[in-house]
Every structure is written in structure tokens, then in C-alpha cells.
Amino acid sequence: MKRLFLAASALTALAAPGAATAADAGPFTISGSAALVSDYRLRGVSQSDNHAAVQGGITVAHQSGLYAGFWSSSLAGWGSFGGANMELDLIGGYRRALSDAATLDVGLTWYLYPGGADRSDYAEPYVKLGGTRGPLTLTGSVAYAPPQQALGRWYRTGAEAAAGVYSHPGDKKDNLYLAADGALALPNLPITAKAHIGHSHGNDGLGPNATSAAPTGDYWDWSLGGEAHWKQLTLGLAWIDTDISRRDSAYLQPAFSQGQDGRGSIAGSRVVGTLTAGF
Numbered sequence: 001m002k003r004l005f006l007a008a009s010a011l012t013a014l015a016a017p018g019a020a021t022a023a024d025a026g027p028f029t030i031s032g033s034a035a036l037v038s039d040y041r042l043r044g045v046s047q048s049d050n051h052a053a054v055q056g057g058i059t060v061a062h063q064s065g066l067y068a069g070f071w072s073s074s075l076a077g078w079g080s081f082g083g084a085n086m087e088l089d090l091i092g093g094y095r096r097a098l099s100d101a102a103t104l105d106v107g108l109t110w111y112l113y114p115g116g117a118d119r120s121d122y123a124e125p126y127v128k129l130g131g132t133r134g135p136l137t138l139t140g141s142v143a144y145a146p147p148q149q150a151l152g153r154w155y156r157t158g159a160e161a162a163a164g165v166y167s168h169p170g171d172k173k174d175n176l177y178l179a180a181d182g183a184l185a186l187p188n189l190p191i192t193a194k195a196h197i198g199h200s201h202g203n204d205g206l207g208p209n210a211t212s213a214a215p216t217g218d219y220w221d222w223s224l225g226g227e228a229h230w231k232q233l234t235l236g237l238a239w240i241d242t243d244i245s246r247r248d249s250a251y252l253q254p255a256f257s258q259g260q261d262g263r264g265s266i267a268g269s270r271v272v273g274t275l276t277a278g279f
Helices: 001-014 158-163 246-252
Strands: 028-037 054-061 066-074 086-097 102-113 123-134 136-148 172-183 191-202 220-232 233-242 272-278
Touching: 054 086, 158 246
Parallel strands: none
Antiparallel strands: 028 054, 028 272, 054 066, 066 086, 086 102, 102 123, 123 136, 136 172, 172 191, 191 220, 220 233, 233 272
16 A cells, blocks of 8 residues: 555656646657556456556657657556566557548557566557547557467466476567447537457467466457546546456466465456546
8 A cells, every 4th residue: 555655646747737847859859647446457367466556657759759668557466567666668650641531550569567577578560540620530450469488378377376496487479459449529528438349369478477368369358438627637437347267367367366375256247446637
């Protein structure tokens, strides 16, 4: 609890008015956010063991379209992440307007777990194509992580993962993620309705330190919700779910479960609340 409070204080400081005074520096634009979420879900699967998380990030964008930044979240997850207490994503890319209503975004995310054991980190290039017509915005995205040890199936079962016994140390696999997102701004209201659907295809097991981008190999995730906006604050509520059944994930137990006790699901249906302060 103390660690969560300190992280929240630090991220709140990032979003304070004083931090926004350098938001526009010549050809550069700085933006960022700090957030509290009731559960950190990555592609439908909880990374915070169905508990609250503190998140935040900063992006520096150049008028040429190039950008770089970081995003971070606290962890308490379905797997030890090698002992890491946080996820740190380093992000870089290029965003270009194809027309007044269409944007292409190409970049790379490097997933890091500071303080964790080796071989948990991995890199994932992505491409996003977005279009806007009136109040509706649609975005399609493809993210492909090439073969890396962090994505390999190092264990035959979740029991081996919980015990730290490797069956196939050094195994490398890739992962492909396809997603579609929609956002609809409601007329005369500071509310945006949002929907998401994604499909993961790749590593069918747990990698080193019991982590994985797609632990059952192939599955769908989806969400439906909305956001209410007031000044720099955004309050979000979303229903998130996957088609990962108890049967599909049975071989991963107990590592793939809340508290790693083999009972509570970390990929089941859940309503997630978010409070975000941006600048």
C-alpha cells in the first residue's frame, strides 16, 4: 500500500499545472497523463491480479511526426514478472496525416520490467491506421513481436511455472495481435462511447518468469464502455472480457490465476474503472 501511495503521488505531480508549462517548446509538443485504474488489463488479461494499479506516461512529439515517450504501470500480477513491481514501456514512432480524416502511425514498444529477472523484456513493432468522420473515429492496428525468449514457452504446465522449473529454457516464439477500436463522441455531451476487439496469436504458454503476451496461443479479447470528460480529467468505465475458458487455461494453473492459487480467473469478465488526469 505504501508503494502504491508513493507511485500515485509521483504520477500526480507529473500532471500538475506546473509540469505543463513547457507543453509547447518550439517544434516540440509534450503531453502526458497520470491514472488510477481498478484493474490493469493487457489484451483482456489482468497484470495486476485483479487489483488496482497506478499508471502514467509522457510523450514528446516533433512537428515532423516523430515521437518518443514512456508509459508505466504498477504490477501485482499473474506471474512474478521476475520480481518486478512495475512495467515500463519505452515507445517511439512516426505519425503522419494521410488526409484531413486519416492518420498512419508506425512505431515500436519495448516492454521492460525493471527490477525483474532477465529475459522478461521484449520488443513489439506496430502499425495503426485511424480515420475520423464526424463524431466517429475508427482505428485498426497490427502489432507483431518477432521471436524472443520472453515470448517462448519455457514451461509445460503452470505448476512448473509456479515452482520455477523450466522445461524448455531458451525457447523463442513470436506473437501477432490484431485489433479494431471505435470511439463515438455523443452530441452535446462530454461523453465518448468506446468499443474494442482484438485477437492474439502466438506463444501458447508461459515464458521466463511466468509471463506471456498470449498465454493460450489464440484468443479474443473485447471491451465496451465510455468516458466522461471534464477539463483535464477523464472518468472511464469499461466491461472487459476474453474467450479464454477455464478449459483453455487449465494447463497453466496455478500460475494463470488470481493469487496463483489456481482458482480466481485473471482473464474473465470484469468491469474496470479509470480516472485519468492529462496535460
